[in-house]
Amino acid sequence: MRVVIVGGGAGGLSTASNIRKHDKDADIKVITRDKHVAYSPCAIPYVMCGEVECFDDIVMHRPEDYRERNIDILTETEVEAIDPQKKTVTYRGKDGLREIPYDVLVLATGGSPFIPPVEGTDLEGVFTIRTLTDGERITEWASKSKRAVVVGAGLIGLEIAYGLLRMGLEVTVTEMLPQIVPRSLDPDMAAIVQGYLEEKGIRVILGKALDRIVGDERVEGVVVGDECLEADLVVLATGVRPETKLARMAGCEIGQWAVKVNDRMQTSVPDIYAVGDCVEVYDAVTGFRTQSPLGSTAVRQARVAAKNIVGMDARFRPVLNAMVSKIGELEFGAVGLTEVMALQNGIKVVSGKKRALTKARYYPGAERIDVKMICDLRGRIIGCQMVAKERVAERVDTMSLAISQGLTCSELSETEFSYAPPVSMVIDPIILAAEDACEKLKRVNGRPQD
Amino acid sequence: MRVVIVGGGAGGLSTASNIRKHDKDADIKVITRDKHVAYSPCAIPYVMCGEVECFDDIVMHRPEDYRERNIDILTETEVEAIDPQKKTVTYRGKDGLREIPYDVLVLATGGSPFIPPVEGTDLEGVFTIRTLTDGERITEWASKSKRAVVVGAGLIGLEIAYGLLRMGLEVTVTEMLPQIVPRSLDPDMAAIVQGYLEEKGIRVILGKALDRIVGDERVEGVVVGDECLEADLVVLATGVRPETKLARMAGCEIGQWAVKVNDRMQTSVPDIYAVGDCVEVYDAVTGFRTQSPLGSTAVRQARVAAKNIVGMDARFRPVLNAMVSKIGELEFGAVGLTEVMALQNGIKVVSGKKRALTKARYYPGAERIDVKMICDLRGRIIGCQMVAKERVAERVDTMSLAISQGLTCSELSETEFSYAPPVSMVIDPIILAAEDACEKLKRVNGRPQD
Structure with a gap:
């Protein structure tokens, strides 16, 4: 063959x-x-x-x-x-x-990277990012640069922005939509990630489209909305x-x-x-x-x-787009639909939310974890998002399994999780978010507590 | 009321x-x-x-x-x-x-702690461990001691042994059974944990029952098998x-x-x-x-x-005994039956095993992870054990959900997991262990590859 x-x-x-x-x-x-x-x-x-x-x-x-x-x-x-x-x-x-x-x-x-149809994308110092060679070229250029603008606040845009920040550049991220990571996170969860990036020193401009990139041969600035951002390096992370x-x-x-x-x-x-x-x-x-x-x-x-x-039988099943990213110390992940995507698809939902900890309360190094769980009005879990400084990835996987198995928030809330003070809370944040979804579901469905 | x-x-x-x-x-x-x-x-x-x-x-x-x-x-x-x-x-x-x-x-x-029916358990310096007061008393006594013997290599025994080691004592753990953590781990997985403890400096004696504790008023030694271990502190962690x-x-x-x-x-x-x-x-x-x-x-x-x-309806469901422990840097956990327990219950099994990594291979800090997955001969997952220096707890929870949902190793191997180089492998160790179980199952059931 x-x-x-x-x-x-x-x-x-x-x-x-x-x-x-x-x-x-x-x-x-x-x-x-x-x-x-x-x-x-x-x-x-x-x-x-x-x-x-x-x-x-x-x-x-x-x-x-x-x-x-x-x-x-x-x-x-x-x-x-x-x-x-x-x-x-x-x-x-x-x-x-x-x-x-x-x-x-x-x-x-x-x-292949989508290049926005605006002036100046062909200037020196303007890059797209897809291959290793792109990475090498950006890194080399960045080593001689002071100010970077990353256009697009999806995962890759943010990860590159943080990379440039760590290389010592002054970094601005601009995004046309009113939130970062719009494909995976709802605005409320995205705001937590944005807060972290801003705390680290990245400037984030939302809700403004790229107008044009300016410069002579080399890039000198980026115009978004009515503002011109000085830049000697631009990365277009505007999708693929x-x-x-x-x-x-x-x-x-x-x-x-x-x-x-x-x-x-x-x-x-x-x-x-x-x-x-x-x-x-x-x-x-x-x-x-x-x-x-x-x-x-x-x-x-x-x-x-x-x-x-080779003649064996295997099938690829529909996806939940389970994803995770780590930027600096912050891990965030998502699986299934966001609340926004659910509504766009005509699915009415409740969202269980919980801010809890990654370890027992008294344990040194316990980190805040935010969980948002999206359920349809029958209680079936259809999405989940999480942000914390540790232990997000595997929780996303647990939720991927829960969603693919068609679990309701009530069924999930009865699931047995492991516990030890240095690694978890006695009731896992996922369970607490599922319980919050159950409570909200009762109120929405107008049923008495049972 | x-x-x-x-x-x-x-x-x-x-x-x-x-x-x-x-x-x-x-x-x-x-x-x-x-x-x-x-x-x-x-x-x-x-x-x-x-x-x-x-x-x-x-x-x-x-x-x-x-x-x-x-x-x-x-x-x-x-x-x-x-x-x-x-x-x-x-x-x-x-x-x-x-x-x-x-x-x-x-x-x-x-x-309440079980006290083995042997001589000397009432000597000064011999403790059981259950309450905070027990913890305080042991810690105080340990601060004046040099050599400790912990009788019983269950979770509590090992955790206390490590605590005493970190307090500077010379520590020996003795266990009647031929392996440590017999309630949760199979011998092969227990051996990995034992190797870590020994590397840290804990001596482990297996397959020998406590014969007696010796001393005048205060404990002076512990006799196990034909050996007398010098000890000025003894903790009986022989079950509850x-x-x-x-x-x-x-x-x-x-x-x-x-x-x-x-x-x-x-x-x-x-x-x-x-x-x-x-x-x-x-x-x-x-x-x-x-x-x-x-x-x-x-x-x-x-x-x-x-x-x-209070008049609401709730039910407690059968358990899988999902557990996790962290000793030093080592995390280990288990859920469901071990291979040994399955066989004791007359359940024939195959065990998928995989040694993999907790991050992408090239990522600094990637740690070895060992996964063992127990499946009955129809492929249904009935237990799982894991040992690694990070990210075990949430994987145990994923497996708890998989087992409670009655998943087969084949179904689990098709589940979508999240991936990012700093936090996972592109194919999760759990999936790899499930695939290994599928392979072994085919061999055991004598079916051709499909």
Whole structure:
């Protein structure tokens, strides 16, 4: 079996590794336009802020490592054509143009940064952030800069902003929407994260669109609303658009957001699979199509695609977009719908909220934790958000399991959690938030206490 | 409504507080033989090892705090008789013998340390550990001691042993069984914890029963097997027996292990409830009666009892005994059955095992984590154990939810977990252990890969 994989990110390489795990003989080739493979793009901000020592550290494998496992990697190589009838891929690499046949093709083309259609985005000192090379270039430029503006207060924008802050720059983040992290957090929870960033020294400007970037050859400032922010470094973290060009070329059906795949990760074209940021998925709560541009999603999809490619059976299930981030000492995470998203989807909800502690009250180092739990009016949990200086990630996972199992806040509140003073409260903050949701539900539903 | 609660531990006081929460008018009296109330006995070892500054810190409320909420607390008071016909309680306190009536009586009498029937347990310098006063006495004695022997390698024994080590003593732990923490961990997982303790300098002697304690007036040594260990301090951490004397006196049915209650925490005698270490519960996996001597269980039972006492409906469900402990930097936890317990119950199992990391591989501070997941031959998860230097507690909670929902290892392996390099691996160690269990299950069931 000849497998050609386009894309050397988490989706592409995990597909390659997982095919190899199940099939010792498959002929596997990965083609990527990137110079590096097998690095963790999520970790770029942590190199910038000095928590990880250098960019080399986040490269987990070299192409040679894959070659040892008989996976051929072509870097700095661009796929120029796909012929789904002849089943061939044409690419331009170091040795010119070549056409190769495939039995199975996997599109793991990822996404590309969205560049706002305003003046000045092509000035020197204006960057987008997607690849390791982007990270290296920003870091180098930052080392000669004083003032940075990050446009976009999503996860990547904030993580990069903090990285630049730690490099000693004066940093402003601007966001068109009236809150930060709008894809994952409700305004009330986002405000807690924003407070932390501001306390650390990042200026946050909300509700103002990027008007233009100014400068001669090099960037000198950013105009948002009626204010011009001085800047010698600008990072556009204004979202990522799925890379669907090759899929379109191959005739794959494109859905509402990206390449359409079934639950085996097959596109509409026979023998062409797609995984990662370039595909659309289903939301486990609403049933609607959505995007899930997360490394963890790409890896899970890759595992499903690989199994199906080698003839095993595996299905990719609708997503809850469980996410977590750590900025400085602050961890925040979310899973399922926010209250805002629920309302936008016509789902009436109550939100259980609790501010509690991560350890027994008297225990040194106990940190504040905020939990918000979104439930529909039958009590079914459909989302949860958390912010604390420790122990958020695994609680998000617990909530992901609870939501995927269709638990109600009342059922969750009866669940048995572990306890020891140095690591938890005797009643977990999650349980307390679930109880708060139960109380609110009773009031909303007008039922007497039972 | 006149409520009399016997016992000032987690079970008794949580019952009192929760009744007050739901009923502003109830007349609530708590009677305890202890001098202190509302302290965290689980935290005693952490005071000894210096992580919590002093014993006062772990006292969360004074009797006056309860009195402000109109809950009357009688300390250093012993209940001498219960008359379930007349519905009275007779106690001896600071002002002599008194008889008071009750409408509802709650027995939260806890447990008392088991003292092995050998010579020398009454020598000076030999302690049991249950109350804050025990903790203070041991700490004081330890400050003048050089060599300690802790008899019993359960959680409390090990935590105290580590506390004494940190106080500068030379510490030996002896255990009759061939492994430490036999109630929660399998031998292979226990060995990891033991390795850590030994590395810190604690000597562990396994598979040898306490023969006798020697000394003149004061303890001088402990004989286990054919060895005499020099000791000027001995702690008997040889388990706790449920305190059922008052329950028997009141005519409450006693079960296999302790006071029998229904799922509303009612004993067999009308208007007498019981909660905490003095009652027996049902095991959620086996369905058999068992004990759950955990503070978290007592609090959950108290909440159920309180609701039923004030006329609301609440049920206490069978337990999984989710537990976690932290000794030094090492966190370990467990939920459900161990492999050994499963086999003792006639349940054939496979055990998924994984040694992985708590963060991305390249991230500084990534710690080793060991996960063991026990599944029956249909794949249903019935237990899980974990050891790592961080982030164990919440993973235990995730597994508690998975087990209580009846998940199979295959279902769990498809669950969406969150990911960020500083806080997790892109595929969580739990998922990897579940996958290992799936693989082993296929081999055991002789089914082809699917």
